[in-house]
Every structure is written in C-alpha cells, then in structure tokens.
Amino acid sequence: MKKCIITISRQYGSGGRQIGRKLSDELAIPFYDKEVIDLAAKESGLAVDFIRGQEQQLTQSLLFSIVTNFTTASSGAFNPNMLSLSDQVYLAEAKAIRDLADKGPCVIVGRCADYILRDTADCLKVFIHADLAFRAHRIVEVYGEREQSPEERLRDKDKRRAAYHRFYTNMKWGHAQNYHLTLDSGVIGIDKWVDIIAALY
Amino acid sequence: MKKCIITISRQYGSGGRQIGRKLSDELAIPFYDKEVIDLAAKESGLAVDFIRGQEQQLTQSLLFSIVTNFTTASSGAFNPNMLSLSDQVYLAEAKAIRDLADKGPCVIVGRCADYILRDTADCLKVFIHADLAFRAHRIVEVYGEREQSPEERLRDKDKRRAAYHRFYTNMKWGHAQNYHLTLDSGVIGIDKWVDIIAALY
Numbered sequence: 497m498k499k500c501i502i503t504i505s506r507q508y509g510s511g512g513r514q515i516g517r518k519l520s521d522e523l524a525i526p527f528y529d530k531e532v533i534d535l536a537a538k539e540s541g542l543a544v545d546f547i548r549g550q551e552q553q554l555t556q557s558l559l560f561s562i563v564t565n566f567t568t569a570s571s572g573a574f575n576p577n578m579l580s581l582s583d584q585v586y587l588a589e590a591k592a593i594r595d596l597a598d599k600g601p602c603v604i605v606g607r608c609a610d611y612i613l614r615d616t617a618d619c620l621k622v623f624i625h626a627d628l629a630f631r632a633h634r635i636v637e638v639y640g641e642r643e644q645s646p647e648e649r650l651r652d653k654d655k656r657r658a659a660y661h662r663f664y665t666n667m668k669w670g671h672a673q674n675y676h677l678t679l680d681s682g683v684i685g686i687d688k689w690v691d692i693i694a695a696l697y
Numbered sequence: 698m699k700k701c702i703i704t705i706s707r708q709y710g711s712g713g714r715q716i717g718r719k720l721s722d723e724l725a726i727p728f729y730d731k732e733v734i735d736l737a738a739k740e741s742g743l744a745v746d747f748i749r750g751q752e753q754q755l756t757q758s759l760l761f762s763i764v765t766n767f768t769t770a771s772s773g774a775f776n777p778n779m780l781s782l783s784d785q786v787y788l789a790e791a792k793a794i795r796d797l798a799d800k801g802p803c804v805i806v807g808r809c810a811d812y813i814l815r816d817t818a819d820c821l822k823v824f825i826h827a828d829l830a831f832r833a834h835r836i837v838e839v840y841g842e843r844e845q846s847p848e849e850r851l852r853d854k855d856k857r858r859a860a861y862h863r864f865y866t867n868m869k870w871g872h873a874q875n876y877h878l879t880l881d882s883g884v885i886g887i888d889k890w891v892d893i894i895a896a897l898y
Contacts, residue, residue: 671872672879676885678878684877692893
C-alpha cells in the first residue's frame with residue numbers, strides 16, 4: 497500500500513513534533529505543524545494569533561460548539577453564521593491540511609489530519625505517547641515550562657486534545673485501532689522510532 | 698532499557714499469534730500460547746479442556762466473577778471458596794505465565810501477560826489489530842470458520858476480550874498508552890512487523 501502522507505497525533509510532551517521534524521529531514525519531505533496555522537489564516541482571513549489562541553484553549557470554544565450544534569439541531573436548520581469560533585478554526589485548518597496534502601508527500605502534526613485526509617490521501621497514521629514522568633521531564637527541560645505542576649498541565653492537555661478529537665472526528669483519541677502504528681517514545685527512544693517509521697514509509 | 702519478554706495482545710484474526718510465532722523463530726526464544734494452558738492445568742489440577750472451555754466463553758464466567766466479587770465485597774470478607782471459575786483460571790494462568798517468564802526471554806501471547814508481568818520482568822508490550830475486513834478474510838481462509846457471519850464473530854470476540862482485560866487489569870484493552878507498540882497488521886503486513894519488532898528487541 498502506497499503511503500504518501502505521514503500524520504502524527506501525539507500526547508503533549510511526548511516528542512511527537514520532534515519525531516515528525518526528524519522524519520521529514522530523513523525522508524526529505526516537507527514538515528507541517530505551525531505552517532497549517534499560517535495557511536489557514538491566509539485562506540480564511542482569520543488572524544494567526546486568533547487561531548493560535550483558539551488552539552490553546554480548545555475546551556472553552558468546544559463548549560460553545562456543543563451548545564451551538566445542539567441549538568442548530570433543535571431548530572432543524574443549519575445556520576453557517578452560528579459556527580462557533582472552534583468550528584471556524586477547525587474548518588479553516590481542515591482546508592489548509594487538504595491543500596498541503598495535495599502538494600505531495602509530507603509529514604503533518606496534529607489537528608486531526610488523519611481524519612481530515614481519510615478519503616483523499618494515503619496516510620501512514622501514527623500516534624505517539626509516553627508516560628507522565630518522561631513527558632513531565634521534557635516539558636520542563638525542553639520547553640522550559642515551570643509555572644505549573646507539569647503533571648497537572650499534561651493531564652489538562654491530554655483531556656483537551658481527547659475532547660477536541662472526539663468532538664470533530666467521533667473517534668477515540670489514542671485508541672490503537674485508529675492508527676497504523678502507535679508508539680511509546682519514552683521507552684524506545686525518539687531516534688530509534690524515526691528510523692522505524694522512515695523504514696515503513 | 699533491557700527487554701527480555703515480548704507480550705502480544707491481539708484482536709482475534711489479526712495475525713498476532715502468527716507474528717508471535719515468527720518472532721520466536723527469528724529471535725530463537727520460546728513461544729508460549731497454548732503452553733500456558735498446559736502449565737496452568739498441570740500446576741493447578743484443573744483440566745486442560747476445562748481451562749480451554751473457560752477461555753472460549755469468557756463473558757459468562759466473568760459475569761459470575763462480578764457477582765461473586767460484589768457479594769464478597771458486600772460481606773466484607775474474602776472467601777477463597779467463592780472464587781469464580783473465571784478467577785480460578787485467571788490465577789492458574791497468571792502463575793503459569795510468571796513461571797514461564799522466570800525461565801528467560803520468550804514471546805507470550807494473550808492472557809493479560811503484559812499486566813501479570815508488570816512488576817517482575819522487562820516486557821516489550823505489543824498490541825496487534827486490523828480492520829474487520831482483513832480479519833474476516835483471515836478467520837474464514839486461515840482458520841476455516843464458516844458457521845457464523847465472520848464480522849459478527851469478530852465483534853463478539855472483541856467485546857469478550859475487552860471485558861476480560863478490563864475486569865482483571867482495570868486497563869483499557871487496545872488503548873495505545875498501555876503498550877509500547879501497537880500496529881495494524883492488515884496495512885503493513887505480518888512479515889514486515891516481525892522484522893521491526895525483532896529489531897526493537
């Protein structure tokens with residue numbers, strides 16, 4: 497089976513972005529992470545900072561999405577003016593992801609890319625995770641996050657990502673069946689996994 | 698991190714047992730599947746056919762386990778005579794798995810081995826899955842199962858295994874975080890995965 501796009505979903509602090517970046521270097525194909533925001537902003541007219549802000553606070557805007565969708569469903573009519581901020585960002589990013597994938601083989605990190613591309617591209621779908629201790633160490637040492645208990649921050653991020661993914665894809669985030677490959681970056685090591693995924697690709 | 702034991706959990710029909718067998722050949726280490734039943738029978742005094750029967754009908758005996766545990770918890774006293782058949786088989790197999798793991802590096806398929814060995818061995822924990830179409834084809838072509846709709850049988854097996862695993866380990870079967878590696882055998886192919894796991898080991 498030909499695989500053109502590698503989509504990487506990952507737990508915060510697991511090193512998923514780093515694995516994606518190294519993969520793109522090793523395979524000499526583009527790497528898209530923040531680039532999705534830039535393109536979504538350009539094509540939708542939304543500001544880059546606005547999209548970034550929405551991504552940071554996923555749950556609040558999701559709550560509005562749920563209320564909006566419930567109201568829309570009750571009234572029996574779809575009203576595009578009632579799209580929540582979260583919906584608008586999701587749709588803008590989804591279009592950006594499809595446009596980037598159309599250009600050719602690449603690595604795309606996060607933003608439900610595996611789901612968004614399910615009918616239009618051959619994807620190798622990867623999920624990367626690690627235990628709390630490994631991730632806590634990384635977000636303090638690598639990201640320099642020291643304001644909040646790292647474990648607390650990780651649990652909060654996990655919850656938000658799972659809720660976001662569930663809401664827009666109706667699939668369970670981190671459930672093996674939704675990916676071709678899931679891996680623990682804490683035990684096997686980031687570089688080893690890069691080699692393995694590259695070999696699979 | 699040194700890994701001595703490879704534990705393989707798998708969806709029915711995914712080829713997990715075949716991957717385990719090939720791995721054991723490639724790594725020249727023992728492979729334990731039905732051997733766990735033989736040893737559990739020998740050590741516990743339970744009959745091989747009895748254990749096999751219990752494994753086949755997981756849910757019925759689980760139901761009794763739940764009722765028994767509830768009754769025991771309500772009465773506030775643990776009564777070993779109240780162990781359900783499912784509990785007895787689980788405990789006998791758990792002891793057999795620990796004994797087999799004590800002998801040295803090996804591949805063990807199923808029976809919550811990853812959980813049972815969590816404190817006593819270095820395990821590379823693998824979960825193998827595939828979509829319904831791939832598995833349905835395999836259980837008809839490879840196992841020769843033609844009496845029931847293959848999809849129906851697979852859904853039933855998945856439910857039973859998930860319930861069994863959840864009951865005895867309190868962990869979600871097939872959730873990426875519970876394994877070092879999960880893989881889709883239908884997309885990448887069984888032989889390719891054997892090479893990759895062997896390389897990781």
